[in-house]
Amino acid sequence: MDYKTIQNLASQTGSPFYLVDRQKFEQNFNDLTAAFRSRWSPFILAYSYKTNYLPYLCGIVRDKGGWAEVVSRMEYDLALKIGCDPKKIIFNGPVKTAADIELALENGSMLNVDSQSELQIVTEYADQHPGRQIPIGLRINIGLSDAAGTSHIQNSLKTGRFGLDPKIINSELITKNSKLQGNNLKVISLHGHTSTTDRSQWCFEVITKTLCETAEKYFPDTVKMINVGGGFFGKMHPDMPFTDTPSFDDYAEVVSGVLQNSDWAQTKKPTLIIEPGVAMVADAVSFITRVVSVKSIRDKIFVTVDGSAFNTKPTFHAINMPHAFIRKSVEGPEQTFDVVGSTCMEKDILLKDITTPIPQPGDFIRIDSIGAYTLVMTPPFINPAPAILADEGGGNYKLVRKKQTLEEIFSNYIM
Ligand SMILES: Cc1ncc(COP(=O)(O)O)c(C=O)c1O
Structure with a gap:
């Protein structure tokens, strides 16, 4: 998926957002069923x-x-x-x-x-x-x-x-x-x-x-x-x-x-x-987040994104999930950095010690294989829950969850 397509989708749903791969999910159902039923x-x-x-x-x-x-x-x-x-x-x-x-x-x-x-x-x-x-x-x-x-x-x-x-x-x-x-x-x-x-x-x-x-x-x-x-x-x-x-x-x-x-x-x-659960859905969902800033503090480079580790690994395990950088323009020299999230927690680290050209504000990072135990465990912590799009193939993307609003989050609170 290229930069233009992602930017287009983000402009409709807001960034960050989840992307569901319908075909992968169906294939998992078919393959599991075939393996056992045969x-x-x-x-x-x-x-x-x-x-x-x-x-x-x-x-x-x-x-x-x-x-x-x-x-x-x-x-x-x-x-x-x-x-x-x-x-x-x-x-x-x-x-x-x-x-x-x-x-x-x-x-x-x-x-x-x-x-x-x-x-x-x-x-x-x-x-x-x-x-x-x-x-x-x-x-x-x-x-x-x-x-x-x-x-x-x-x-x-x-x-x-x-x-x-x-x-x-x-x-x-x-x-x-x-x-x-x-x-x-x-x-x-x-x-x-x-x-x-x-x-x-x-x-x-x-x-x-x-x-x-x-x-x-x-x-x-x-x-x-x-x-x-x-x-x-x-x-x-x-x-x-x-x-x-x-x-x-x-x-x-x-x-x-x-x-x-x-x-x-x-x-x-x-x-x-x-x-x-995992075998059906883990590899069928990705998370797409936009780079907001890049900063260097002492010897360390931080790439801050608008999503959070709460969106990709709410259990805060140490694995760097598979990922890809979707950049607007030419890459620079390789450097090592952490991708850190939008919350105020030091441990909100989506990717640790990544070595590649530094992405720039406006670029996107796609984090893959995060379909299991993420959406259902993401509270509206600091930010509302992101939108979810389904990739139905042939360039068709369907909105299957809207970005949460302030009104929705607080609708059951007594003001
Ligand atoms: C009763 C029951 N069935 C199925 C599952 C799905 O497990 P998994 O997502 O590891 O496939 C769980 C998960 O804990 C469970 O408690």
């Missing part, structure tokens, strides 16, 4: 809304036959608002009120119970509706410590906090609560999403195995869905400091291999569900 069918891809709930993207998934995976009432209501079939919504998450749970059950959504408190609510609901079948899912807590004792759970936590301890399923839920084995409450899905440090195939092998074994042992006749969750690496930009990450085919091979080796799965042919 190895195990039936198969469902449920897009993780929390990763990037831009309605434009959620609508693409809906239109392509994917499901919605939500973790809060806000996300659940969004899925309904954009016209998702409630029966194609998976409702996860650790905090659901009795009203949320009842709504999901009334609507026939796939509710995954995360705690015994939730199970209590579901059981009471089943008691109140004796004539109806109430299908539910259980989120199973997965242990991911390897033979060396190293835990692969996010932040190397020994024990993750989501879902039900498999031990409890054995002792309390089944033996003390006969409801789970019959009557009108039926466990039709087991869910095992676990956020990991390494997104490795081994983790998916353990998750799939644990779910199949739990199904076979406790719910052999009722479980119809095995949901391994998300947590896959996406396609990696060549400038990212990760090499040799598993491909979609690599993940699908491992998961389907476990299913094929399970007598229970071979007989019952459960539907395989995945809930990708």
Whole structure:
């Protein structure tokens, strides 16, 4: 994309702005689906809304036959608002009120119970509706410590906090609560999403195995869905400091291999569900920001832009994301500088120690592969949330979110 095109877009939406690549997003959906469905069918891809709930993207998934995976009432209501079939919504998450749970059950959504408190609510609901079948899912807590004792759970936590301890399923839920084995409450899905440090195939092998074994042992006749969750690496930009990450085919091979080796799965042919977020959207969004000033302080050069690290990496990780300089005119000699953001925080550094000709005020910097956990985690900190454009191909750009206004930000404050 050349300088003129970007300047033109920025003059319409304001700078900075996000740019969504529709084709890449659709391709990720197609490639993930092909990798898994060619190895195990039936198969469902449920897009993780929390990763990037831009309605434009959620609508693409809906239109392509994917499901919605939500973790809060806000996300659940969004899925309904954009016209998702409630029966194609998976409702996860650790905090659901009795009203949320009842709504999901009334609507026939796939509710995954995360705690015994939730199970209590579901059981009471089943008691109140004796004539109806109430299908539910259980989120199973997965242990991911390897033979060396190293835990692969996010932040190397020994024990993750989501879902039900498999031990409890054995002792309390089944033996003390006969409801789970019959009557009108039926466990039709087991869910095992676990956020990991390494997104490795081994983790998916353990998750799939644990779910199949739990199904076979406790719910052999009722479980119809095995949901391994998300947590896959996406396609990696060549400038990212990760090499040799598993491909979609690599993940699908491992998961389907476990299913094929399970007598229970071979007989019952459960539907395989995945809930990708990062793998769908990370590489499909870029951020474009304009250079405002260049200054030299002592030995250091700072290029200040109108965007912020809050827009590109709200977790403030140390990686320089892939980027490109889109300049108006001729480049000068190479120098080393930091690209720093529009907020008043010293740590608002979008790119550190970059060596290239210094961009000039008015030039643009495009930061790529920032689609996951950015838009949804960007508060209106100091500046309003930027506009979002979708590149629909053939030179067509569609505004899919307007730049936030002062009135919008403060509309629910009492003045
Ligand atoms: C239940 C659930 N499903 C899916 C995901 C998506 O994970 P990722 O974006 O790593 O694919 C998450 C993320 O934490 C999650 O909590």
